[in-house]
Amino acid sequence: MNEEWVSQIKRGTLEFVIxxxxxxxxxxxxxxxxxxDSYPMLKxxxxxxxxxxxxxxxxxYLESYWRNMGxxxxxxxxYKITKLGISYLNQLNDDWETLVKNIAELRRG
Amino acid sequence: MNEEWVSQIKRGTLEFVIxxxxxxxxxxxxxxxxxxDSYPMLKxxxxxxxxxxxxxxxxxYLESYWRNMGxxxxxxxxYKITKLGISYLNQLNDDWETLVKNIAELRRG
DNA sequence: TTTATATACATTGTACCACACAGTATATAT
DNA sequence: ATATATACTGTGTGGTACAATGTATATAAA
Incomplete structure (x- = not known):
């Protein structure tokens, strides 16, 4: 795996995944x-x-609260997603789908 | 489209696509x-x-030569891809496939 | 006719900012 | 001592964005 590239590709994807x-x-x-941790590209x-x-x-996009564990x-x-977060994420989903399609198309030439 | 995020996601993907x-x-x-230009996410x-x-x-990964156009x-x-570039690109292809799978899995939970 | 604008092609200097590295911090359990 | 669980932070790196420079030609506007 190309560590250097992987660290670049995480920009944006990490936010999306989280x-x-x-x-x-x-x-x-x-x-x-x-x-x-179990996903090599996203660790x-x-x-x-x-x-x-x-x-x-x-x-x-998120809100937070503390929970005592005893x-x-x-x-x-x-962390919990907010309404704003949901609409933002919907947009990210669309963008991601588009990206994957675009790249597939460009790769096959 | 989320311009801010798009500019982040291009890190790595652009190199791969080119x-x-x-x-x-x-x-x-x-x-x-x-x-x-015809691919909104990659423009x-x-x-x-x-x-x-x-x-x-x-x-x-690439080599270059000038061509006169009259x-x-x-x-x-x-620009032309080199042998090193081909093996590098093969690695990027694998990493990309893995990433897309990883993300699909994480999204569906 | 002269001037402005658009297209084709390539380069560069400066700034931004998400992620990486390495470290700080607390508390418990082995 | 060391590992696990949990959260935080200061500094550096490097790819992309913004904006501008440069040459050459063709075309539209003044």
Whole structure:
């Protein structure tokens, strides 16, 4: 796998993927990281995920709440998609579909 | 279409697409720009394409030659894929396939 | 006729910003 | 000591965007 290229391709795709994950169910940062860990092309570190989540929060696409996990387990900051986030994600879905089609067409010449 | 996101998603995809185009046949920069013009997600300006082509040249994935076009038409700088470029592109193809599958899986949850 | 504008082609300097690297921080369990 | 679970941050990198420069020709407007 081409690490250099993979790190470039994540721009945009990561945001898209994380929004999709959180649309399916509320998630906290660490959970997102663990989930992506099994996907070689999307495996990503804390230093990328946390700022990304905060950016989506700031843009109003996500909202967050803390959930206490009981003795000895650090509280989790859950993220939930907003209405704005849903319409944004719908747009990303369309754009992604278009992109995949465009590329398929260009590749076959 | 989300211009901001589109400009991010082009990182990596553009390189991939341009290598594909040039693998199919030799091309000059302006030709690449015109070709991408009909694909909303990949439409891109000179200031992006020319440096990209030069980078691929420098990395040894492409080689270039000038072709004279006769009276009044500026000479064209054609790019051609190298052996190294072909093996690089094969890798990009695999990575792209993986990415598309990964994302499809993550989206459906 | 002179001037303005559009097309074809290539280049470059500067700025932006998402992701990467590496580190900080707390608490528990082994 | 080390690993796991959870969250945060400062600094660097590098591909793309914006805007402009340059040559040459053809065409439309003044």
């Amino acid at each position: 929004m999709s994950l959180i649309q399916n169910k509320d998630r906290y940062g660490y959970d997102v990281i663990q989930t992506l 990503t570190q804390e230093s990328t995920i946390y700022p990304l989540l905060r950016r989506l929060l700031k843009n109003g 003795e000895g387990i650090p509280a989790r900051k859950y | 290598m594909s185009l040039i693998q199919n046949k030799d091309r000059y920069g302006y030709d690449v720009i015109q070709t991408l 891109t300006q000179e200031s992006t394409i020319y440096p990209l082509l030069r980078r691929l040249l420098k990395n040894g 009276e009044g038409i500026p000479a064209r700088k054609y």
